[in-house]
Amino acid sequence: MKSHTLSRAFNSAMIPLLLITFLWPSPAHSFDLEKRVKERTLANGMKVIVMERHTSPTVSIFMRYKVGSVDEVTGNTGIAHFLEHLLFKGTKRLGTKDFEKEKPLLAIIEELGEALDQEELKGAKKDQEKTAQLNARLQEVQKEHKTLVESEVYSRYYQNQGGVGFNAATSNDDTVYMISLPSNKLELWANLESDRMENPVLREFYAERNVILEERRFRVDNSPEGELYEQFIATAFTAHPYQVPIIGWATDIRFLSKKAVEKFLKSYYSPNNAVVAMVGDIDPEKTFRLIENYFGGIPSQQLPPPSSTREPEQKGEKKVEVELEAEPQVLIGYHRPTLPHKDDYVFDVIHGVLSAGRTSRLFKALVQEKEVAVSADTSDAPGARFENLFVFGGTPRYPHTVKEVEDAFYEEIEKLKNEPVSGQELQKVVNQMEAEFIRGLGSNSGMAHRLSYFETVAGDWRYLLNHTQEIRKVTPEDIMRVARKYLVKSNRTVGVLVKKNSNQGAPVEKNADL
Amino acid sequence: MLLRKNIVFLLIAAAVLSSDLCLAEDNRPMPSDLKFPPISFSPPKPERVALKNGMVLFLLKNDELPVLDINAVVRTGAAYEPDDKIGLAGLTATVMRTGGASSMSGDEVDEKLEFIAGGIDLQCNQTHLMASLSILKKDVDLGLRIYSDILMRPAFEQAKIDLAQKALIEGIRRKNDDPGAIAAREFGKLVYSGHPFGREPAIATVSSIKRDDLLDFHQKYFHPNRIIMSVTGDFQREEIIRKIEAAFKGWEPAREKLPAVKPIEKKFPLSVNYIEKDTTQSVVRMGHLGVKISNPDHFALQLMNDILGGSSFQSRLMQDIRTDRGLAYSVWSHFGAGVFDYDVFAVGVETKASTTAEVIRLVLGHIQKMREEPVSEQDLENAKQFLINSFVFKFASSAQVTNRMALFEFYGIPIDYLDKYLENIRKVTREDIQKAAREYLHPDGIIITVVGDQKKFDAPLSAFGEVRSIPLEKFE
Numbered sequence: 010m011k012s013h014t015l016s017r018a019f020n021s022a023m024i025p026l027l028l029i030t031f032l033w034p035s036p037a038h039s040f041d042l043e044k045r046v047k048e049r050t051l052a053n054g055m056k057v058i059v060m061e062r063h064t065s066p067t068v069s070i071f072m073r074y075k076v077g078s079v080d081e082v083t084g085n086t087g088i089a090h091f092l093e094h095l096l097f098k099g100t101k102r103l104g105t106k107d108f109e110k111e112k113p114l115l116a117i118i119e120e121l122g123e124a125l126d127q128e129e130l131k132g133a134k135k136d137q138e139k140t141a142q143l144n145a146r147l148q149e150v151q152k153e154h155k156t157l158v159e160s161e162v163y164s165r166y167y168q169n170q171g172g173v174g175f176n177a178a179t180s181n182d183d184t185v186y187m188i189s190l191p192s193n194k195l196e197l198w199a200n201l202e203s204d205r206m207e208n209p210v211l212r213e214f215y216a217e218r219n220v221i222l223e224e225r226r227f228r229v230d231n232s233p234e235g236e237l238y239e240q241f242i243a244t245a246f247t248a249h250p251y252q253v254p255i256i257g258w259a260t261d262i263r264f265l266s267k268k269a270v271e272k273f274l275k276s277y278y279s280p281n282n283a284v285v286a287m288v289g290d291i292d293p294e295k296t297f298r299l300i301e302n303y304f305g306g307i308p309s310q311q312l313p314p315p316s317s318t319r320e321p322e323q324k325g326e327k328k329v330e331v332e333l334e335a336e337p338q339v340l341i342g343y344h345r346p347t348l349p350h351k352d353d354y355v356f357d358v359i360h361g362v363l364s365a366g367r368t369s370r371l372f373k374a375l376v377q378e379k380e381v382a383v384s385a386d387t388s389d390a391p392g393a394r395f396e397n398l399f400v401f402g403g404t405p406r407y408p409h410t411v412k413e414v415e416d417a418f419y420e421e422i423e424k425l426k427n428e429p430v431s432g433q434e435l436q437k438v439v440n441q442m443e444a445e446f447i448r449g450l451g452s453n454s455g456m457a458h459r460l461s462y463f464e465t466v467a468g469d470w471r472y473l474l475n476h477t478q479e480i481r482k483v484t485p486e487d488i489m490r491v492a493r494k495y496l497v498k499s500n501r502t503v504g505v506l507v508k509k510n511s512n513q514g515a516p517v518e519k520n521a522d523l
Numbered sequence: 524m525l526l527r528k529n530i531v532f533l534l535i536a537a538a539v540l541s542s543d544l545c546l547a548e549d550n551r552p553m554p555s556d557l558k559f560p561p562i563s564f565s566p567p568k569p570e571r572v573a574l575k576n577g578m579v580l581f582l583l584k585n586d587e588l589p590v591l592d593i594n595a596v597v598r599t600g601a602a603y604e605p606d607d608k609i610g611l612a613g614l615t616a617t618v619m620r621t622g623g624a625s626s627m628s629g630d631e632v633d634e635k636l637e638f639i640a641g642g643i644d645l646q647c648n649q650t651h652l653m654a655s656l657s658i659l660k661k662d663v664d665l666g667l668r669i670y671s672d673i674l675m676r677p678a679f680e681q682a683k684i685d686l687a688q689k690a691l692i693e694g695i696r697r698k699n700d701d702p703g704a705i706a707a708r709e710f711g712k713l714v715y716s717g718h719p720f721g722r723e724p725a726i727a728t729v730s731s732i733k734r735d736d737l738l739d740f741h742q743k744y745f746h747p748n749r750i751i752m753s754v755t756g757d758f759q760r761e762e763i764i765r766k767i768e769a770a771f772k773g774w775e776p777a778r779e780k781l782p783a784v785k786p787i788e789k790k791f792p793l794s795v796n797y798i799e800k801d802t803t804q805s806v807v808r809m810g811h812l813g814v815k816i817s818n819p820d821h822f823a824l825q826l827m828n829d830i831l832g833g834s835s836f837q838s839r840l841m842q843d844i845r846t847d848r849g850l851a852y853s854v855w856s857h858f859g860a861g862v863f864d865y866d867v868f869a870v871g872v873e874t875k876a877s878t879t880a881e882v883i884r885l886v887l888g889h890i891q892k893m894r895e896e897p898v899s900e901q902d903l904e905n906a907k908q909f910l911i912n913s914f915v916f917k918f919a920s921s922a923q924v925t926n927r928m929a930l931f932e933f934y935g936i937p938i939d940y941l942d943k944y945l946e947n948i949r950k951v952t953r954e955d956i957q958k959a960a961r962e963y964l965h966p967d968g969i970i971i972t973v974v975g976d977q978k979k980f981d982a983p984l985s986a987f988g989e990v991r992s993i994p995l996e997k998f999e
Contacts, residue, residue, distance in 0.1 A: 040588070064587060065919045066562045097836070102553070160846050164836035166554050169905055171912025191915050193562045200554050219849030226804035227852050227873050233700050303551065334801055335700035367621070367633040377686060383693045406693045407999070437638045444640030444659055451588050451920070 015090055015179050015228070015255050040450055042474060046460065047293040049300075053309040054281025057300050058460045058470055059293040062453055068289030069174070069189040069453035070198055073461040075284075076277035077182045078255040079392060080316070087257015088273050090179040091221055091265055096186075096274075097163055097177070098212040100204045104162040108210070114154040115212070119267050121147040122215050126264050151215070158212055166201060170194045174454060179255055181392035183465050189454055192290040196299060203303035206278060214267050222263065225256045233335035233506055241340045241504030242391050244329040245398055249320040251391050281309040286461035286470075288453040320344060320396060327502040332509040339411045340504040341418060342390065342398035345495045348467050354479045355491040356389070356399055361438030362430055362488070363387050363421065368437070370424075371401075375417045381409040385418070393466045398502075399495065411505050425492040429485035443477055566918040569753070569925045570760075571932075574768055577748025577776040581928045582763070583755050585921040589660040591756035591763075593670070594926050596933045597652040599744035602719040602784045608732050610724030614687055615740045616645040616652055622683035624672035629683050632669055641666050643673060649720050650784070650863045651933065652744075660757050663766065671770035674745060679737045691729050696998045702806045702974045703873070705798055709993055710808035710972045713794060714867050718787050746777035751933050753925035787812065787864045791968025795988040798974045798995060805879040805975030809886060810869035811965050813859040816936060821860035822947045823959040829906040830898050830956075831889060832856030832870060837905065839889050840870070850874050850882055858963075862934040868964065876979035880986060883971060887987075890969075893960040897953040910948050917941070 042060075049057045078089050101108050125143040128135045159165075167175050167188055177186045186205075190198060229235040239254045246252035256262070287296060323344055346352050363371045364386035375385040385403045403414040449455050463472040569581040601612045620643060623629035636643060641658040643666075654674060658666030699705055708723065715721030754763060791811050814821050832840035832855050844854045851874045859866025870890075874882045918924055931940065971987055984990045 064585070064921075066564045066915055067919055102551075155847070160842060161836040165905065168835050168837070169908040169912065170559075171909065171915065173913050173916050189916065191562065191912060193559045196557055196559065197554055200551055200557060204551060213846065216847060216849035220845055220852055223804065223850070223874060224852035226875060231702055231802045231804045231873075336697045366637045368637045376690075380686070380689065383690045404693075404697075406689060407696055433638075440638060441640045447588055447659070448590060448657075451590070453919070 015224070040447070042450070043471075046470065047297075048470075049297045051280060051301060051305055053305065053307055054279075055300075055304055055307075056284045056464060057297060058284065058286040058464060059291065059296050060286070060288040060456055060460065061291065061293065062288055062456070063290050066192045066290045067189055067453060068192040068195060068287055068291050069187070069457040070285065070287045071185055071187045071454075071457040071461040072202060072283060072285045073183050073185040073465045074278060075183055075282050075394075075465050076273075077180050077184060077392065077394075078253050078257070079181045079250045079394060080277065080313075081250065081253055081257075081273075084261060085265065085269050085273075086253045086261040087221065087255075088265055088270055089184060090255055090257065091218065091262065092211075092270050092274055093177050093179045093184050093186075094217050094221060095211040095214065095270065096205060096209055096278075097161070098217070099159065099162045099210055100208040101210055102208070103166075103201070103204065104159050104210065104212060106157045106159060111154065111157045111210075111212075114150060114157070115210075117150050118147065118154060118214070121150060123266060123268075126266065130264060147215070154212075160213070163201060163205075166197065170197055181251055181253075181255055182394045183462075185458075185461065187454070187457070189289075195287075195291060195296065199299050199303040203307065206280065206283070206304070207307050209274065209278075211267060211270060211274075214270075218262065218265060221256070222259065225259055225262060228256060229254065230259075233333045234338070236333060237331050237338055237340065237504055237506045238390075240329050240331050241342065241502065242398075244327050244504065245342045245344070245502035246320055247323075248318050249395065250316060250318065251320075251395060251397065255391075275310075276313050279310040279312070280304055280307050282312055284461050284464045286457045286464070288456040288460070323500050323502075325499050328505070329502070330505045330507050332507045334509050335506060336407075337405050337411050337508055338506040339401075339403045339405070339414055341401040341415065342502045342504075343400075343495050343497075343500050344396060345399050347393050347395060347397050348472065352491050352495070354476075355483050355487045357442075357476075358435065358438055358480060358483045359399075359425065359488060359491065360387050360389075361441060362425075362434055365438065365441055370421055371418075374421055375403065375414065379413075379417055380406060381413045381417055382406055385414070411507075415503065422492060422496045425496065426489055428489075430488050431485075435483070435485070439477065439480055442480055446473070446477065564915060564918070567921060567924055569928050571928075572764060574747070574764075574771075576771065576774055577746075578771065579751045579929075579932065580764070580767065581751070581753045581925050581932075582758075582760060583753075583921045583925045584758060584760065585755060586757040589757050591656075591658050591660060591663050591666070591754070591758055592922050593656040593752060593754050594922070594929065595654040595674070595750050595752040596929050597654060597674075597745060598749040598781060598933070599652050599740075600647050600650045601722075602649040603744065603782065604719070604722075606722070608728055608736055609722050610691055610729040611732055611736055611740055612647050612652070613724075614684070614691060614729070614732055615737050616647045616654075617687045618679050618683050618737060619654075619673055619677040619741065620645045621687065622680040623678035624669070625676040625678065626668070626672050629678070629680050632673070635665065636669060639665065641669075643670055645673075651930075663758070663763075667766055667770040674750075675771065675774050677741055679734055679741075681734055684734055684737065688729055688732065691724065692726050695724060695726055695729070699800075699995045702800050702802050702804075705800065705995070706806040706808045706871075706972055706974045709796065709798060709974075710810070710869065710970065713796065713970045713972065714811060714869075715787065719784060720787070720864075744781075747771060747774045748776035749781070751929040753922070753929040755921045755925045784864075789865065791965045792970075793968050793988050794970050795984050795990045796970070796972045796993055797977060797984055797990050798972070798993045799976065800974050800995070802876070802975055803979075804873050804875050805973055805980070807872045807874070807879070807883060807886075807971070807973050808869060809883070809969055809971045810857075810867055811969055813861065813866040813868045814963060815865055816860040816862050816934075818860065819947075820955075820959045820963065823951045823955040824858045824860070824963060826903065826906045826910070826948065826951050827893060827898070827956045827960055828856055828858035828868075829909065830902050831858075831893055833906075835909065839892075840872075840886065843889070844872065844874075844882060844885055848885075850878050850885075854886075862930070862936065876975055877981050879973060879975060879980045880982035880984070883973075883984075883987060887966050887969075890964050890966045894957070894964055894966070897957045900953065903951070903953055903956065907948055907951070911945055914945060 046060045081088050105111055128140050172188050172190045174189045229239050243252050371385040375382040382403045383406045388400050390398050390400050401418045405411055405414045460470045464470040567583055569583040572580040604611045621629050639662045643656050645654045656666055656670040712721045832838045840854045844850050851872050854872040856870045858868045870886050872882055
């Protein structure tokens with residue numbers, strides 16, 4: 010399904026990678042991954058994972074913080090993602106021509122921006138004259154400040170040294186900063202990133218806030234899929250912060266304050282909340298020493314306690330419709346436990362049986378036999394740190410309706426509950442997961458992504474290693490039990506994109522036959 | 524072997540960065556003062572092998588993983604479709620994969636392949652089709668048998684043709700859902716108008732395609748002497764050549780010549796196009812024809828484009844429109860050097876409706892400035908350093924290296940293109956860039972395409988020229 014991750018840059022080589030919703034893998038034999046991966050935890054709690062791969066003189070580095078939109082509170086939604094953007098604005102020593110001269114201007118900009126926001130929040134009752142004055146003054150000071158700024162400084166350092174795939178991404182669960190470099194440039198990374206962790210300066214705040222509003226228009230407000238997904242997730246979760254869209258609600262973004270963003274930064278961006286995975290042509294011991302040198306002096310800090318909110322048991326089906334100028338689609342989500350719960354592995358197998366390839370049950374039934382849909386598959390959403398959803402997604406084929414697609418999904422779910430899955434089908438799923446694990450080893454950035462992801466979300470990258478063993482243990486009875494327990498009407502949310510009646514234009518082409 | 528020279532890249536830090544940064548208040552050295560050790564690297568070199576039937580192989584062994592990957596480039600594509608059968612090439616590719624072959628039905632192919640986690644995929648663009656096989660080493664024999672059978676003797680089962688046709692038609696019905704897709708499509712149709720590259724499938728053309736059309740299309744275009752195959756992974760040289768020869772045994776080379784695709788007519792008509800959609804953000808695509816890769820000015824144009832709006836956050840469009848003004852999340856430019864014919868120059872940006880005209884004006888200004896003023900020495904140096912220092916990533920995977928070789932030979936790109944690439948980049952001057960900008964950027968002959976709601980625009984599009992409204996097709 011859609012990417013559950015927002016990237017800083019639009020044209021990112023990393024995006025396809027992040028589209029993988031089910032990051033399995035695991036080993037027929039493990040290709041000595043256990044031995045090839047070396048790890049170290051610094052005294053300040055920062056976790057470093059290194060995997061040697063000497064196929065080309067390059068290295069991919071994923072620095073992941075365990076903080077995402079799930080850690081936000083009402084009124085400040087979108088703050089994790091906004092902060093990710095602002096962390097590209099430099100530090101006390103980088104991105105500036107003279108930080109001492111900048112400081113007072115930054116303070117004035119913040120004061121003016123804050124006053125302007127307070128005025129704008131009054132809506133119709135705002136003082137027009139005061140607003141205009143504040144605005145003019147803000148523009149003026151920002152212009153003056155601009156003369157002291159060295160913009161896009163990370164981009165310049167990394168790209169001049171041949172860095173590629175320079176980007177960052179925020180999800181519900183985490184925030185990741187990635188780069189691939191020629192492997193002799195590793196120190197550049199340590200130099201820039203330790204400074205970014207320790208001394209960031211959130212410059213160009215208000216222009217960047219407008220960039221985020223454009224990003225929201227781009228990803229959600231003018232994207233039928235984006236809009237359906239946002240409403241679907243917000244409906245499925247009543248209490249849990251997974252209900253919040255990663256990018257944030259538009260009115261929250263519009264008034265996010267610098268103070269709030271700085272507080273969020275201080276709370277979560279510490280070495281003990283970070284995992285870095287590096288894969289490529291590097292020497293683990295030398296790498297550990299380099300990282301110790303640069304990051305070792307950054308103090309650890311107390312992290313905010315995790316939210317105690319849990320999603321209450323759902324007591325009946327929920328439905329949401331969005332009416333848009335687009336053809337229909339449907340999403341159906343069921344609450345379910347997350348990793349490392351035993352049932353999570355069962356869901357991984359169910360996903361394989363239902364949606365992996367042209368021989369999967371959903372493709373065969375909905376696309377090939379009933380011909381009610383052009384696509385039908387499953388995924389998990391929106392994150393994995395907390396109990397989440399198992400989601401069925403379908404695209405109806407005209408003249409068939411969403412209702413027919415829904416019914417066909419429910420028919421397949423009933424089969425899962427009542428008929429044991431064959432040994433052949435289970436074996437196919439295991440074979441596919443093993444092969445996917447093997448192929449995954451052939452990419453530096455892919456491995457850096459997985460190692461850092463599972464270390465962050467599952468608490469141990471070895472989740473990768475043990476996954477197939479656990480998958481092999483899943484029985485046909487487990488599948489029936491899990492389907493009966495979770496895939497029930499009272500536990501589901503149905504989101505439907507309904508085509509808005511448009512009054513302009515007449516149908517151009519008709520072909521009743523097809 | 525294609526690359527005869529043993530290139531060794533010396534990637535040494537160039538301390539060319541600006542010196543006006545203040546001193547660090549901590550004990551980290553300034554990043555511009557870092558010295559990096561040199562690295563040497565001999566890029567892997569695929570071996571070229573020509574088979575008796577005319578098929579060309581590029582082989583590169585890499586036993587890191589027990590996997591074999593094959594990619595075959597086939598000389599066919601949408602540009603070769605008749606006008607009344609647009610969609611035929613894509614449909615042929617899809618149904619070759621799904622519609623069975625001489626030795627097994629389509630469903631059997633799916634069952635066998637998916638059980639062993641193998642993949643066969645056929646995708647075509649305007650001027651080539653890529654047929655790929657990815658298989659675990661232990662299943663190479665079965666994989667090759669299915670793959671070669673599909674390429675040589677596809678069965679085109681009627682049921683699978685129907686299914687693919689219906690999916691294609693549903694895709695056409697949904698083509699106006701996403702504003703970005705609309706803008707990209709309409710811009711493409713305009714920039715290549717009058718040429719096969721500017722066509723798109725319609726329900727009528729897709730519906731008219733019959734099984735015989737697919738059989739004929741396959742018969743006409745799939746021959747071993749029109750295929751260049753890259754082979755990467757864990758194999759033994761002699762054994763894999765023998766196996767590939769055996770798998771494609773009896774396949775005869777074609778004697779007749781392929782029909783030529785008519786050349787693109789070079790023209791730069793100013794046109795302003797408006798496509799109405801009820802949105803809060805306008806999608807803007809603007810540009811015109813680019814150049815061919817045979818044109819040596821494309822090195823200067825690549826650097827010019829990197830400075831204008833290439834991938835970097837440092838680019839002028841990104842810096843001005845996004846970072847400084849906060850008017851867009853995504854803004855980019857592309858100056859293509861076509862391997863077959865002219866590629867395009869394109870700028871893409873999305874901005875809220877009320878800043879649509881402002882953003883178009885800014886983009887035009889940056890294009891104009893590129894023609895009027897030479898770029899700074901620093902901008903040029905930054906752009907060069909990126910291309911030079913990131914060059915090693917062109918060799919990051921074996922499949923990437925081998926596939927590129929196959930495509931180079933397929934499109935007749937000189938075999939020493941990459942050997943000379945860095946030299947060609949290094950020698951570009953500021954004057955070269957301005958000269959290229961003047962010759963190849965045409966702000967007065969640009970196609971502007973906007974999807975959005977003009978009631979909310981800051982100024983009418985007529986400010987940029989006579990506006991043509993393109994109605995969107997409506998479907999039942």
